[in-house]
Amino acid sequence: xxxxxxxxxxxxxxxxxxxxxxxxxxxxxxxxxxxxxxxxxxxxxxxxxxxxxxxxxxxxxxxxxxxxxxxxxxxxxxxxxxxxxxxxxxxxxxxxxxxxxxxxxxxxxxxxxxxxxxxxxxxxxxxxxxxxxxxxxxxxxxxxxxxxxxxxxxxxxxxxxxxxxxxxxxxxxxxxxxxxxxxxxxxxxxxxxxxxxxxxxxxxxxxxxxxxxxxxxxxxxxxxxxxxxxxxxxxxxxxxxxxxxxxxxxxxxxxxxxxxxxxxxxxxxxxxxxxxxxxxxxxxxxxxxxxxxxxxxxxxxxxxx
Numbered sequence: 052x053x054x055x056x057x058x059x060x061x062x063x064x065x066x067x068x069x070x071x072x073x074x075x076x077x078x079x080x081x082x083x084x085x086x087x088x089x090x091x092x093x094x095x096x097x098x099x100x101x102x103x104x105x106x107x108x109x110x111x112x113x114x115x116x117x118x119x120x121x122x123x124x125x126x127x128x129x130x131x132x133x134x135x136x137x138x139x140x141x142x143x144x145x146x147x148x149x150x151x152x153x154x155x156x157x158x159x160x161x162x163x164x165x166x167x168x169x170x171x172x173x174x175x176x177x178x179x180x181x182x183x184x185x186x187x188x189x190x191x192x193x194x195x196x197x198x199x200x201x202x203x204x205x206x207x208x209x210x211x212x213x214x215x216x217x218x219x220x221x222x223x224x225x226x227x228x229x230x231x232x233x234x235x236x237x238x239x240x241x242x243x244x245x246x247x248x249x250x251x252x253x254x255x256x257x258x259x260x261x262x263x264x265x266x267x268x269x270x271x272x273x274x275x276x277x278x279x280x281x282x283x284x285x286x287x288x289x290x291x292x293x294x295x296x297x298x299x300x301x302x303x304x305x306x307x308x309x310x311x312x313x314x315x316x317x318x319x320x321x322x323x324x325x326x327x328x329x330x331x332x333x334x335x336x337x338x339x340x341x342x343x344x345x346x347x348x349x350x351x352x353x354x355x356x
Contacts, residue, residue, distance in 0.1 A: 061248070063256035063269060064235045067277050070163050072268070076347035077166040077260045081175075082210060082231040088158030089277040090327065097151035098330070099323030105144035106319055112136060155330070160337045162353070164213065164230050165346045168261055174346035175215065177228040181342035182215040186261055190214040193250040209234030209250030278331060285324035291317040 067089050070078040080088075087093050116132040119125035125132060164175040166186070174183040196208045211232045216225045234249025235256075260268045279285065291313035297305050339353045 061251045061255050063259045064252040065256040065268075065271060066235045067271075067275075068232055068235065068253060069256075069271050071351055072260070072265050073347070073350055074265055075167060075169040076350060077168075077257065077265075078163040078347075078351065079166065079232055079257070080163055081161060082233045083157040084161035084163075085233045086157075087154050088161060089275070090279070090324065091275040092158070094151075094154040094158050095323075095327050097148065097154055098327040099320055100151065101144050101148040102319050102323040102326065104147045105140050108140035108143050109133070112140060155334060159334055162337065162339060162343060164232070165343065166257060166261055167347055168264060171261075172346065173213065173215075174343065175213075175230045176340060176343055177215065177230055180217055180228065181340050181346075182217050182228060183346065184213075184215050191254065193247050193254065195247045195250075209247045211250045211253045279324065279328045282325070282328065285321040285328070289317050289320045289324065 065079070068080050068085055070080050070084075072078070085092070089095065112133055113129065116125070116129050119132070162176040164173065166173050171186040172183045173186055173189050174181065176182075191211065191213050194210050194212060196210055211234065213230045213232075215228045215230065217228060218225045232250075232253055234247075235252045236249055256268055275288075276284075291309060294305055294309040294313045295302075336353065344352050
């Protein structure tokens, strides 16, 4: 009896792992850039958490006001009470942001992996070294990594790892360096088949680009844009009325969700998104080494990344 193993076709996809695509060069973000940088990343959530912390402690302050009024310990207005201790929630939320600020460091220091079709070279910055490897000699492998959330729930993540070799003075001696790209998550197939499948989709995207060029790879349509283009975007992206854009029979669920969750949380997320937008334009970025710029004939230096 013969058995045929059916292997599902892996579609190419890359979402926010792609920093830029040109005719000759593909710029891919490393895992740290995808995890810690961009909207919906860890640093973005820290900004939203900062605003949420301020709202939470301000609401406690308002509850304390009504308690003091009822107890007869305070006779002024709510504005006077909040104005007296306005700095307390602000200092607590600022302290929260400072505690989370380490997340911004790998984001602002990220440098891409550059795949050059014209030269067939792959170049990246690892441990203080700018390393290039021929595409034909590049070693790549896919790994399934299991992490645990705060609630102890295991989450499978796929990573695509490239191995680069840095030759020493002796031709027989070399050091190995590894660069990692996170598996895609913003494509429906990857959301269902997490782990290795998402990393394989990234690999197929890169291979298709190197084989056929920019016109052959699918357009990137992530769930969240990596950066805001306009200051008005948060109001459009997090409009709570979107919750009501469902079929009529979903309204018994959509309306309570809109009233009790979407409507009160939308301003928090919008303000957090605007805070992230401001920090994105204020915080310094790592300057690209000249060798990395030259790896793609100076076509890009990471500005507006």
